[in-house]
Amino acid sequence: MSMLLDGQRTIAHFDMDSFFVSVECKKDRSLKGKPLLVGGRSDRAVVAACSYEARKFGIHSAMPMKVALRLCPHAIVRGGDMEEYSRHSREVTEIIAGIAPLYEKSSIDEFYLDLTGMDKYFGSLKWTSELRQKIIKQTDLPISLGLASNKMVSKVATNEAKPNGQLSIPFGQEKLFLAPMDIGKIPMVGKETAAQLRRRGVETVKTLSEIPIGLLEAWLGKNGISLWNKANGIDESPVIPYHEQKSVSTENTFGTDTIDMDLLHCELVRMTEKTAFELRSQNKLTGCVTVKIRYSDFETVTRQMSIPYTASDHILLEKVKELFRKLYDKRLLVRLIGVRFSHLVSGNYQISLFDDTAEMVALYQAIDSIKSQYGWQYLVRGSTQQSRFREKLMPYQKEQRELVWKKRYPAG
Known part of the structure; x- marks a missing residue:
C-alpha cells in the first residue's frame, strides 16, 4: 500500500476489445478465431470493425469492403447490429456506474475511471482487476485495462495490454514506458503529423521527448506543445463525470x-x-x-x-x-x-454506417466540412x-x- 504523493493521480482506462467483433462472436461462437469483418455487405460498403485475425492481412476500419476482401478473400462478413452493440455498451456502463467512484464514458466501448486516493484503503490495481473480471464474467465479452497516473498513459497502456489483458504503469515510470514506442502510438498523432515528424528523423517517443518544446511549437504550432507533453508522459486532462442527461x-x-x-x-x-x-x-x-x-x-x-x-x-x-x-x-x-x-x-459517425457505402461516408464528411466552414444553414x-x-x-x-x-x- 503506497502513500499518495503530491500531484499523483490514479486513472484507469477500460477498452472493450474489438467491441463489435466481440459481440458478433458472442452471438455466434463459430466466428471466434476467424477473420471477421463487420460492415456493409456490398462491395462499395466500408469496414466498420475487424477481428485481430483480419488485421493480420492489413485490414483496418473505414477501409472499403472490396479492398478488405481482396486482402483476405476468405474473410467472413457480418452486417452489424447497432441495437445489439448499444445494449451491450449500456450493460457495461451499468456495471461500472454501480461501483466506480468517478467515471467517464468516452465512447461506446471506452471508459476512464478516476481512482485517486484509493491506494490508501484498497489497492487500485487489485480493485480494477476485480472490476475487469466482473465485466468479463457478467457480459462474456473481453475487455482490456490500463492503469497509470493520467488518461493518456493509461490509454496507451491499455493498447499495449490488448487483447484481453491489463497493464499497470507505476507512478514516475511514464516517460520510461513511452520512450521506446513508435510516435504513431501516441493518441491523436495522425498520419500527417507522424509523416512531418518522420521527415525530420523523429521515429520514437524518446526522440520526440528530447526535442526542445519551442522547436516543436515552431514545427507544429500549438499541437507541438501538446505532443511534447504527451511524449514526456504529461497529461493533466480530468476525468469528466458521465451523465446520461447530457x-x-x-x-x-x-x-x-x-x-x-x-x-x-x-x-x-x-x-x-x-x-x-x-x-x-x-x-x-x-x-x-x-x-x-x-x-x-x-x-x-x-x-x-x-x-x-x-x-x-x-x-x-x-x-x-x-x-x-x-x-x-x-x-x-x-x-x-x-x-x-x-x-x-x-x-465516430462511421460506426453506424453498416449499410452505407464509402461514397455515403465521404458525402457526410463533405457536407459537414461545408457546414463547419460556412454555417449549418448553408447546406440543407x-x-x-x-x-x-x-x-x-x-x-x-x-x-x-x-x-x-x-x-x-x-x-x-
Missing part, C-alpha cells in the same frame, strides 16, 4: 399556431438536421430521441425512444418522424415543436427551405382568410 436540443415556436402538416414535417427535418450536425461537430452519438409538441391551448406533450447510438441524419429523421406521428393525436393547432437528443457518448435539404417559406407566408395567409370571411359575412 443532451442537445432545438425547438421552434411558430409566429402563428398551425395545423399545416407539411410545414410541421419540414420543420422537423430542419431541426433534426441542425441538431445532428451539432452532434457530429462534437464527435457525439445519441442513444435517445425526444420529440416535444405544445398545442395552442398550451398543453405540452413529449415522447421519447431509446435507439442504437448514431449521429446520422437519415436514421434520426426516421425516428423523429415516427415519434411525431405517435405523439400528434389531438388534431389541434400547434404552437411549438422541439427535438432533443440525449444519452450522449463520444464516437430542400424541404427545410420550404418550411421557412411556408412559415413566413402563414401570417399573410391568415390575413387573407379573414378578409374573405368579412366579405362573405359582413357585420350586421
Whole structure:
C-alpha cells in the first residue's frame, strides 16, 4: 500500500476489445478465431470493425469492403447490429456506474475511471482487476485495462495490454514506458503529423521527448506543445463525470399556431438536421430521441425512444418522424415543436454506417466540412427551405382568410 504523493493521480482506462467483433462472436461462437469483418455487405460498403485475425492481412476500419476482401478473400462478413452493440455498451456502463467512484464514458466501448486516493484503503490495481473480471464474467465479452497516473498513459497502456489483458504503469515510470514506442502510438498523432515528424528523423517517443518544446511549437504550432507533453508522459486532462442527461436540443415556436402538416414535417427535418450536425461537430452519438409538441391551448406533450447510438441524419429523421406521428393525436393547432437528443457518448459517425457505402461516408464528411466552414444553414435539404417559406407566408395567409370571411359575412 503506497502513500499518495503530491500531484499523483490514479486513472484507469477500460477498452472493450474489438467491441463489435466481440459481440458478433458472442452471438455466434463459430466466428471466434476467424477473420471477421463487420460492415456493409456490398462491395462499395466500408469496414466498420475487424477481428485481430483480419488485421493480420492489413485490414483496418473505414477501409472499403472490396479492398478488405481482396486482402483476405476468405474473410467472413457480418452486417452489424447497432441495437445489439448499444445494449451491450449500456450493460457495461451499468456495471461500472454501480461501483466506480468517478467515471467517464468516452465512447461506446471506452471508459476512464478516476481512482485517486484509493491506494490508501484498497489497492487500485487489485480493485480494477476485480472490476475487469466482473465485466468479463457478467457480459462474456473481453475487455482490456490500463492503469497509470493520467488518461493518456493509461490509454496507451491499455493498447499495449490488448487483447484481453491489463497493464499497470507505476507512478514516475511514464516517460520510461513511452520512450521506446513508435510516435504513431501516441493518441491523436495522425498520419500527417507522424509523416512531418518522420521527415525530420523523429521515429520514437524518446526522440520526440528530447526535442526542445519551442522547436516543436515552431514545427507544429500549438499541437507541438501538446505532443511534447504527451511524449514526456504529461497529461493533466480530468476525468469528466458521465451523465446520461447530457443532451442537445432545438425547438421552434411558430409566429402563428398551425395545423399545416407539411410545414410541421419540414420543420422537423430542419431541426433534426441542425441538431445532428451539432452532434457530429462534437464527435457525439445519441442513444435517445425526444420529440416535444405544445398545442395552442398550451398543453405540452413529449415522447421519447431509446435507439442504437448514431449521429446520422437519415436514421434520426426516421425516428423523429415516427415519434411525431405517435405523439400528434389531438388534431389541434400547434404552437411549438422541439427535438432533443440525449444519452450522449463520444464516437465516430462511421460506426453506424453498416449499410452505407464509402461514397455515403465521404458525402457526410463533405457536407459537414461545408457546414463547419460556412454555417449549418448553408447546406440543407430542400424541404427545410420550404418550411421557412411556408412559415413566413402563414401570417399573410391568415390575413387573407379573414378578409374573405368579412366579405362573405359582413357585420350586421
